[in-house]
Amino acid sequence: MSLFKDALKNGESVFRDTLFLNFDFQPKILFARENEQQRFAVAIRPLLEGHTGRNLFVYGAPGIGKTTACKHVLRELQETSDEVFPLYVNCWKENTTYKIFYRICEDLGYKFIQSKKTNELLALITAKLNKNSAVFILDEIDKLEDTDFLYSILEDIYRKSIIMITNYRDSYSELDERIRSRLGPEFLFFRPYNETEIAQILRQRCEYAFVPGCWDEEAFKEIVEKCAEVKDIRVGLFLMREAGNLAEEKNSRRIMMEHVAQAVLKVDDFYIKPKEGLDEDLQIILDLIRDHSGKKIGDVFGAYSEMGGELSYKSFQRRILKLEEGKFISTEKQSGKEGNTTIIHHIPNRKLSEF
Secondary structure (H helix, E strand, C coil): CCCCCCCCCCCCCCECCHHHHCCCCCCCCCCCCHHHHHHHHHHHHHHHCCCCCCCEEEECCCCCCHHHHHHHHHHHHHHHCCCEEEEEEECCCCCCHHHHHHHHHHHCCCCCCCCCCHHHHHHHHHHHHCCCEEEEEEECHHHCCCCHHHHHHHHHCCCEEEEEEECCHHHCCCCCHHHHHHHCCEEEECCCCCHHHHHHHHHHHHHHHECCCCECHHHHHHHHHHHHHHCCHHHHHHHHHHHHHHHHHCCCCCECHHHHHHHHHHHHHHHCCCHHHCCHHHHHHHHHHHHCCCEEHHHHHHHHHHCCCCCCHHHHHHHHHHHHHCCCEEEEEEEECCEEEEEEEECCCCCHHHC
């Protein structure tokens, strides 16, 4: 018996091209981010006139288009001028000064740089960029292990615009004072998409990625609702891909509610990181919250300090945000006689379907 006997025939797939379901895909039309893209353009525009640009500190929740909007502007910049170098660095991958300088040198076309030291890489960068100008896009800046490269860029590159992207506004306060005083950025907050905007975005991707007429309308609306609940476009794209795969596994030419329901059961594999993947300090704080679930954030921080924790209160708050983002915990604001406070709850094995 052939393993593929019952498979859909060629040309009967529900997919047209799954590339369009990748979160990194750059659509021609970017919905609901016109104002933010304009802010990027205003910051970069002085470079086209031979002046130094403005710096931006961009922050907002994951999966709401910060990086996509910025790359849209860079693409248009490349089509407009070849006098400004667009340099994008993902600080999750390149998280030290040496790695960042090495990556920039590669993007500038330098070869045979494996044996060069950090200061030699910087010399190559300044030699090329100071003849023109550059836009530095530093994504996921909260993942940096050191920020010495920022001081060097601010001091040694003449005409530049630096755009820093992060999920956490508090990342700025953790920068060295020397860097903050020289950076002087404008702050740009990305609000979450509303349900109407999410529907527009997913509808556009659906038209690109799937053959016409293969989606049951109620099934598509269910994905929009699930995506709106977690306010993360990546979840919607994941669910669309998984629902399509499940439909094909059952030789169905239509993607129905049953396929979406099964896809939702898989979403934790994508959206919620396993506890074992957390950094050591996050694991310690999560265990502490499990033992103090339902208490005020100040009380939990007090318990953390008593056990010898070295993080400041602001850094502790930032770790709380990361755990909430990963759906390990939930928080609620409460008002009382002593003012406003945050209550923290531990979430044991919570699923997207329970939201």
